[in-house]
Amino acid sequence: MTKRTELIITYVLLVIFSFFAIYPIFSIFLLSLNQPNTLVIGTKLPNPISLQSYIAAWVRGGFGRSIMNSMIVAVSVVALATFLSIMIAYSLGKMNFPGRTFIYYYFIIGIIVPYQATIIPLYYQFKNLGLINTYWAFILPQTAGSIAFGAFWLRGFFLTFPDELVDAGRVDGAGPWTILWRVIVPSAGPAILAIAAILFIWTWNDLFIAIVMGQSHDMLMAPASLAFFAGTVKGEDLPIIAAAAVLTAIPVVLIYIFLQRQYIEGIVAGSINK
């Protein structure tokens, strides 16, 4: 087999695989462009192209509210978890103190523990506090669930930050707080952006916390809303569900388009570098 034919076969295979990766998403997008209450069968194309299903999902399905809920929760979780992770990573990565190894492994537990292991007591705790159906019930557990990975991930990055720069800052009379926010963090921009993107996508996509903590229609996150909505509708409403699915996917797709390199490389680094 010559180099040329091998290359051609490679490209053909990659295009075929890419088609399979994209087609299900593309087909749901096409479906969403149909008018609501049309029975769409098989591979038929939308005719005429209409945005009515989006309006129906946004207004009638209450998706506007769900998207806003998800946005509030995801942005809060990312801000809070990134901030706390930076401080933990700084302490674990750039300081020497008794108990450091223990604390490190203490946080590692959080990477392995699934939400299934925490959700039942969390639900009753928030219920007793009267916080079910408030944003706290989503933000606090998901922040706690994100800190372990965020700190672990950023620690790996901070470890490689040159000690000389930290020492130089100290000689200039800067305290640890100033060194962190004025010396280390500004140079760690891409890494912090990557972890923020990863945490945003994970928080946004979460279904488990969302269906347990959101008990009223007003407090559904977008994925939960989508899952419940899909369980109740009939065939003619398919374009509306499709539109709701596209709306749910848009923020993640946007972040992915703009930060795909950082996102993918961040995932790679987080999985391998122990």
Place this chain on the structure above:
Amino acid sequence: MIKAPTKADLHVKKAMPGLNAIRRYAVDKVLIPYLFLLPGLIMYTWFTIIPVINTLLLSVYKWDGILPATPVGFGNFIDLFTNDTVFIGSFINALIFVIYYTIIPIIAALFLSVLMTRRRIRGLTAFRTILFVPNTLALVVVAIAWRWLYLSDGPINQILKLIGLGFLARPWLGDFNVTLHAIGLVASWVAYGLPMVLFIAGIQKIPRDLYDAARVDGAGAFREFLHVSLPGLMTELTVVASLELIYAMRAFDLVFTMTRGGPGYSTYTPALSMYLNAFQYGMVGKGSAIAVIITLINFILVLLVNLTIGKRGEG
């Protein structure tokens, strides 16, 4: 005149630290590091670690979530493994899911990553980005898309009829024999992305001269893969295998959105029966016991993988 400290002076200083030195140590080496840790530590302990311990405690009670709980020892666990056919079924389903969450994605990812690194590919990043898309979307969105593809009169059956394979057409999500596998294939479609990007990064780290040497020896693509790429990917393989096994054990979103465990109980997973027991059937203790089992399996898998990687040393 400033006198340079002699060795003896330093020795004395080390042996009898002054109050200042102790205070400095306490501030620099204890207070400050822990002050930075504290907010995150509180948050994480309160909303992750303590709930884990409480789940463990709840798992030895019988509790409906309202009335006082009664302790039952290991009763919930014994009941799950001896009487609860739905849970046992869900556990078997999780084992079947291992094929779709772990084996198929890893094979597909090995194939794709070799394909993308064997020769200089133009647009490598673009292909990688496109092929990783299924992995980024919410599983609920993925589930909605595939529910539609799998409909009785949906695109998949239409295409099957079009190409003369109409006898294969069936209600993919309403058939006791195939639905679990239909969902499993969706899981594979999602799960190959992570091993793929890890393997691509892994292969790019393997020294090129190993490949050149193999080619000089006349090794074909397959032998090159077997003798150079695969041995170089052992760390990635173990990490990915453990992650994907964990995902198989935690599987929830796809079945919840696509079938709610149906038809019958044929697509129940441990996470789904945990959710239903704890939040729908008022069997909080039993739900906690399932949560404990899922978590234990997660920890055992991670431990096994770390031991395997640890054994391989720095290689």
